[in-house]
Every structure is written in structure tokens, then in C-alpha cells.
Amino acid sequence: MLESFVNNKTIQKRNMLLQAKLFPFFRVIQDTVGNNVFVSGKKQIMIGSNNYLGLTHHPQVKEAAIKAIEKYGTGCTGSRFLNGNLELHEELEEKLAKYIGHEKALLFSTGMQANTGTISTVCGPKDCIISDMENHASIIDGTRLSPASVFKFKHNNMESLESTLENTKGKYKKTVIITDGVFSMTGVIINLPELVKLAKKYNAIVYVDDAHGIGVMGDAGRGTMNHFNVVKDVHINMGTFSKSFASIGGFISGPKEIVDYVKVTARSFMFSASMPPAAVATVSACIDIVQKDKSILKNLWSNVDFMKKGFAEINLDTCNSETPIIPINVGDDLKALQLANFLLEHGIFATPVIQPAVREGQALIRTSYMASHNKEELAVVLNIFAKAKKLFDLPEAIR
Numbered sequence: 490m491l492e493s494f495v496n497n498k499t500i501q502k503r504n505m506l507l508q509a510k511l512f513p514f515f516r517v518i519q520d521t522v523g524n525n526v527f528v529s530g531k532k533q534i535m536i537g538s539n540n541y542l543g544l545t546h547h548p549q550v551k552e553a554a555i556k557a558i559e560k561y562g563t564g565c566t567g568s569r570f571l572n573g574n575l576e577l578h579e580e581l582e583e584k585l586a587k588y589i590g591h592e593k594a595l596l597f598s599t600g601m602q603a604n605t606g607t608i609s610t611v612c613g614p615k616d617c618i619i620s621d622m623e624n625h626a627s628i629i630d631g632t633r634l635s636p637a638s639v640f641k642f643k644h645n646n647m648e649s650l651e652s653t654l655e656n657t658k659g660k661y662k663k664t665v666i667i668t669d670g671v672f673s674m675t676g677v678i679i680n681l682p683e684l685v686k687l688a689k690k691y692n693a694i695v696y697v698d699d700a701h702g703i704g705v706m707g708d709a710g711r712g713t714m715n716h717f718n719v720v721k722d723v724h725i726n727m728g729t730f731s732k733s734f735a736s737i738g739g740f741i742s743g744p745k746e747i748v749d750y751v752k753v754t755a756r757s758f759m760f761s762a763s764m765p766p767a768a769v770a771t772v773s774a775c776i777d778i779v780q781k782d783k784s785i786l787k788n789l790w791s792n793v794d795f796m797k798k799g800f801a802e803i804n805l806d807t808c809n810s811e812t813p814i815i816p817i818n819v820g821d822d823l824k825a826l827q828l829a830n831f832l833l834e835h836g837i838f839a840t841p842v843i844q845p846a847v848r849e850g851q852a853l854i855r856t857s858y859m860a861s862h863n864k865e866e867l868a869v870v871l872n873i874f875a876k877a878k879k880l881f882d883l884p885e886a887i888r
């Protein structure tokens with residue numbers, strides 16, 4: 490009965506990599522101190538997290554979380570729908586809507602749930618979804634749960650989007666275009682101005698998953714739509730708190746009509762316990778801090794600039810990233826796994842991205858930077874990558 494689990498291809502691949510000491514996932518972090526983590530007792534510079542603003546250890550953020558626990562306890566023990574609706578949740582929704590520039594916002598307990606719950610309910614069987622080919626897994630799962638017809642367009646390719654819109658024109662009651670704002674593995678920013686123009690031309694709804702844009706892009710981290718000045722042209726904006734906002738949870742924002750509808754129809758919202766008080770208070774404090782302390786985003790972008798220039802000097806291929814996510818093109822899966830080990834041995838925590846997350850021959854080391862990194866730490870990282878480039882014969886940037 491258990492054989493099918495043991496014989497499963499994924500588990501066999503995992504076992505093979507474990508045996509070869511090349512399984513770089515589920516690394517146990519023993520402690521986190523500032524920008525460092527400890528793995529097997531060894532201090533590592535963390536360049537593999539999504540803590541872009543570096544706020545997970547900010548004293549004001551920790552104090553807000555502790556105060557919330559003291560007042561409301563550790564959990565809500567129920568969904569917002571029933572017994573788990575605190576005034577903290579309602580206040581954060583109002584604060585978020587104002588911050589984002591949308592009429593209303595709705596909290597979910599994770600970003601994954603925000604996507605699966607919203608995407609599965611905004612379209613009916615007579616509607617269609619057009620989704621970027623490299624969208625996040627939670628979007629894909631949302632489309633799988635949806636009764637709508639689903640089409641994909643080539644990654645960030647507006648010609649491909651337009652031809653899909655043309656082919657589906659007049660055949661469906663409603664069309665929803667879904668895209669990541671900033672793509673999680675490559676740091677690529679979607680061509681949102683063009684996408685929005687096409688949406689207007691074909692009368693489509695625009696849904697942006699800005700998990701990696703919120704807190705990072707635009708004025709005071711208001712996100713990718715703010716960066717491109719198209720806030721009013723994006724109908725549904727989705728974000729997560731598990732990255733810049735140092736917590737866990739997710740949200741959507743948009744017009745009252747859509748948000749109210751999702752609130753009473755999205756199953757992942759209605760049938761799951763609400764965000765715990767400490768998580769809500771953390772997000773609220775992060776939004777205050779990023780708006781007030783301009784030095785945070787200044788440091789972040791200065792660090793991004795420093796690393797991009799540094800990688801260019803070493804002549805590594807960073808896949809034209811324009812954000813704090815800076816992937817290093819490696820190519821071969823095995824080489825990426827070996828390189829991840831090499832980095833760890835040299836005190837750098839970064840994660841490899843291999844098949845099926847990317848196509849064959851496109852393996853990466855995903856690196857990402859925080860506002861709290863200092864230039865000395867970053868110089869150490871560049872130095873190790875310079876050594877790795879020679880040792881692993883890493884691909885050069887095509888200029």
C-alpha cells in the first residue's frame with residue numbers, strides 16, 4: 490500500500506540527492522541574528538530570503554507583535570466569518586486600502602489562500618482567465634480550482650497576450666488577465682503599462698499578484714502598479730505579508746464590489762482561521778515604518794545597485810533583473826546544487842532553483858537583498874561568487 494509513495498519519482502530524486510549530499514532544501518536554521526543565520530553551528534550571510542526590508546527583527550515591529558499577543562492572545566481560533574474577526578483585522582484592511590490606493594482590502598491567512606480563494610471565485614464557467622506562463626504556483630492552483638476556461642500567454646510577452654485576447658474575443662462573458670507584478674525567481678517586472686492598455690482595448694479585468702513588489706516597488710513600497718502609475722487600471726491587486734512585511738498572511742485589494750463579493754464566496758477565506766493577532770500587528774507596524782523611515786527603501790535600492798554592479802564586474806549573468814531578486818544563471822541543475830553547497834561552505838545562504846521550478850538547462854542560484862545588509866557583507870558575497878565563477882565555470886552575461 491505504501492509502495493506508491495516510495496516509488497514516486499519525486500521522492501526517489503530526493504533520496505538520490507540526499508545520498509549524494511546534494512539536497513539543499515529544508516536546511517535547518519538554528520538561529521537568526523540580523524542578516525545572519527546559523528546552519529549546523531556555522532554563521533551564514535542570508536541572501537536567500539524574501540525579507541527585503543529587513544524588518545523581521547526591527548524593535549518596533551517586535552514590540553507591536555508582543556503587544557498584540559498580550560492583548561488578544563496567540564490565535565483567533567476561527568475564521569473571520571465566525572469568531573475570528575478582530576478589530577485589528579478591520580483596521581489593517583483600512584490601512585492597506587489607503588496605502589495601496591484601492592477602495593477596499595481583504596485579508597487572508599496566507600498569500601497562497603488569497604490567490605486560490607480569489608481566482609477560483611471571480612470567474613464562472615462562461616468566463617476566461619489569461620495567465621502569464623511563469624506565474625506563481627498559487628495562481629496556477631487558483632486557475633485549477635476555477636470553473637473558467639484558462640489560457641496562457643508567453644512570459645511577459647505582450648504580443649502573445651494580445652493574440653490570446655484576440656482569439657478569445659467575444660467567446661466569454663468576462664476575461665481576467667492574471668500576472669505576477671515581480672516574478673519570484675528571476676526578479677523580472679511585468680510590462681504592466683502595456684498589459685493595462687491591452688486590457689482596456691479588450692475590456693478585460695487585470696489581476697496582479699504583487700507578492701514581491703509590495704514593500705519594494707513604487708512610492709513607499711506601494712507596489713508595482715504604483716511604480717508604473719496604473720493603480721486605477723488594476724482591478725485586483727494581491728499581496729502577501731510573508732516577504733517585505735515580515736510576517737504571514739495575504740490580501741487582495743480593489744473596488745468594493747469585487748472585495749465584498751470575494752469576502753462571502755472565497756472558500757479559502759471563509760473556511761480557514763484568520764491571521765493571528767501578532768501577524769496582523771506586525772504588518773501594520775511594517776506599513777507605518779516603511780512610510781515613515783525613507784532610509785529603508787534607500788538602503789535596499791542602494792544594496793541592489795551595489796550587487797548588480799558587483800556581479801557585472803565579475804561578469805556573471807543576472808538575467809536582467811531590475812529588483813532585489815538577483816538570480817545568477819548557472820544552467821545545469823547539478824552544477825547549481827554543487828554551487829549551493831559551495832556557498833554554504835563559504836558562509837553564504839542562497840537557494841538553487843532547478844527543474845521543475847525552471848526549464849531544463851536554466852538552473853539558477855536565486856539571490857535576494859535586504860535593506861539591512863551592509864556593504865561589507867555584500868562585498869564578502871561578491872568575493873565568494875568571483876571564486877565560484879572560476880571554479881564552476883559559470884555562464885557570462887551576454888552584452
Ligand SMILES: Cc1ncc(COP(=O)(O)O)c(C=O)c1O
Nearest residue numbers: 599600601625627673700729731
Ligand atoms: C508570487 C507569489 N505569489 C504568492 C505567494 C504565496 O504567498 P504566501 O507565502 O503568503 O502563501 C508567493 C510566495 O512564495 C509568491 O512568491
